[in-house]
Amino acid sequence: MTTLADFVKAYDVRGLVPDQLDVHVVHALAAAFAEVIALADEAPGVVIGHDMRPSSSELVDAFAAGVTARGTDVVLIGLASTDELYYASGALGMPGAMFTASHNPARYNGIKFCRSGARPVGQDSGLARIRDLAQQHLDAGVTTFDGVTPGQVSRRDVLADYAAFLRGLVDLGGSRPLRVSVDAGNGMGGLTVPAVLGTDAGLADLPLTIDPMYFELDGTFPNHEANPLDPANLVDLQERVRSHGADIGIAFDGDADRCFVVDEAGDPISPSAITAMIARREVAREVAAGRGAGEVAIVHNAITSAAVPEIIAESGARPVPTRVGHSYVKAVMSEHDAVFGGEHSAHYYFRDFWFADTGMLAAMHVLAALGESDAPLSEVMAPYERYVASGEINSTVADAVAVTERVRHAYARRDDVVLDDLDGMTVTRAEEPMWWFNLRASNTEPLLRLNVEAADTHTMTQVRDDVLMMIRETR
Structure with a gap:
């Protein structure tokens, strides 16, 4: 049954x-x-x-x-x-x-x-x-x-209407000429990229030269998994950018609702940096339209870099944290009438797109930011990459609740940290050197997911190893 x-x-x-x-x-x-x-x-x-x-x-x-x-x-x-x-x-x-x-x-x-x-x-x-x-x-x-x-x-x-709608939200017509390598991973980006960034939907030509990779729609994924969150699946794109002298590389997942970006050297740009950059652009657009920056809300999940709320606040807007997951992000965005929201997993949400997530619109924002500047993408994005992150580390555990409580007990005794339970458990040390980590149980597997960020590599490594030792000695 x-x-x-x-x-x-x-x-x-x-x-x-x-x-x-x-x-x-x-x-x-x-x-x-x-x-x-x-x-x-x-x-x-x-x-x-x-x-x-x-x-x-x-x-x-x-x-x-x-x-x-x-x-x-x-x-x-x-x-x-x-x-x-x-x-x-x-x-x-x-x-x-x-x-x-x-x-x-x-x-x-x-x-x-x-x-x-x-x-x-x-x-x-x-x-x-x-x-x-x-x-x-x-x-x-x-x-x-x-x-x-x-x-x-x-x-x-609806493909042509969809493409025209996105073109109406981000104008790429004035961009400097860009060479863009795109890895569709044999997924749906192979259909939508030529329509939105090219002329397949009958739209005007853009100053973009698209270098297509794996645009053939094939649900058996013959080249690699359509999961750019795994660094192994970015290798082909990174090599292509370097060998073809591209200005930027963009990878989409299978259903093309997420996009991942690499710079002109093939180095990945973190989704948190993309979130912070788009947030700043959207705040500026709202201000230009006559809205006070202080009235603008931007949503980010609890796992994004500490740089994200910092940069939102520096822009004069209001950062609103939420739990991981599209249903939570969309609900909080709607509640606060937030103009934009971003997650560490490369989901990007836009008020003007019905508060829904769209990898294509996020990619267009990155292309616009690059096309408006004479600098390479690595320099354009450098102000948004402030800290050192571990990436998500999964540990198989028999009892996620018990292990989390063990870690909680170890840090609750310290007077230099703050504990938060918005999504899993987040422990933050604001004093120098700054660090934070989040420990969150999987909804579907016996896993604990650890994310660590710190002001420098040494601190990040030390915090990561300390927490992992506590997690894994109880497996």
């Missing part, structure tokens, strides 16, 4: 095909989504997009059948990036479902849900109810609903 709780996660659905996700499961999830979200919100229909995975088309058909069985219309947009689906949800005023497993290997697929206007659907905002109702449908074998007139299915191509 299928147990949906095994693969309906805190933010989305993600599982093995067909072991967990098959047409029967997807049909049940679709009917539940229509009832919990579309019918409850009196939406005009549900918009559905999908990535290039071999299983996506069949699962989309099953989902459309499940939605229409509940009497709700469906608009299919076909192959799309996740942020293109968010665009369709916002522009059409419909809840949406995006079939993708992001950067996961080929045997996986999944569904990212949103309400009308790309508003998030997570564990606490409808996903748990969808899971439970779908489980009831599966257990009872329900596939049709008495007295319901089936909805209709239509198709719509």
Whole structure:
């Protein structure tokens, strides 16, 4: 018997095909989504997009059948990036479902849900109810609903409109000529980059020379995993930038909702630095439009560099911390009417994009900043890279709560640190040399995730090793 709780996660659905996700499961999830979200919100229909995975088309058909069985219309947009689906949800005023497993290997697929206007659907905002109702449908074998007139299915191509919308948010027409190496990882960036940054959608030519890498849509990922967060998957892009003399390198994950950047030397730019840079640009844009900087809020998660809130505050704006995860970030952004939000994982959110995350728009901001300057990208980004970070370090533990409490006890006795529980446990030492670390349990695996940042390499290494010793001696 299928147990949906095994693969309906805190933010989305993600599982093995067909072991967990098959047409029967997807049909049940679709009917539940229509009832919990579309019918409850009196939406005009549900918009559905999908990535290039071999299983996506069949699962989309099953989902459309499940939605229409509940009497709700469906608009299919076909192959799309996740942020293109968010665009369709916002522009059409419909809840949406995006079939993708992001950067996961080929045997996986999944569904990212949103309400009308790309508003998030997570564990606490409808996903748990969808899971439970779908489980009831599966257990009872329900596939049709008495007295319901089936909805209709239509198709719509929104790629050109999506590209034009993004072009309207960031003007790249005045950029100096740039050579841009782009690694799409055989994912959806191979479709959206030529439309947004090129002329495939019928838009005007930009002063960009795009050097494409792995633009062929292939859900088996023959070249490398479409997960640029793993440094191993950036190696090809780094070599390409160096060998081709590119001004910048950009890598997208499988569904192209995240972007990663390397400079002209092939060195990675941290997502925190990108967050701080875009934050400064967005604050300046708000001020130019007549808004006081003090009225502007920027959201960042608890794992971003300490430089992020510092730079936001230096810009005169208000930094607002939040938990990791798109449903939390979007909700806090909406609450504070924040113009922008960024995460350490390279998710970037924009008020003018329905508070949703879009890797393409973030990439355009970086290109604009570089194109407005005569300096190389390494110099443009240098002011935003202030501290030394460990990167995320995972440790397998039997009892994450007990291990966290052990570490908490060790630091709670010190009078030179502050403990915070916004997301996991963060311990901060503000005195020189500054350092902080965050310890956070995984939602899905027996892992503790450690992030450390400090004023210098020696301090970072010492704090990292001290905390790891406490974590791993209890495994």
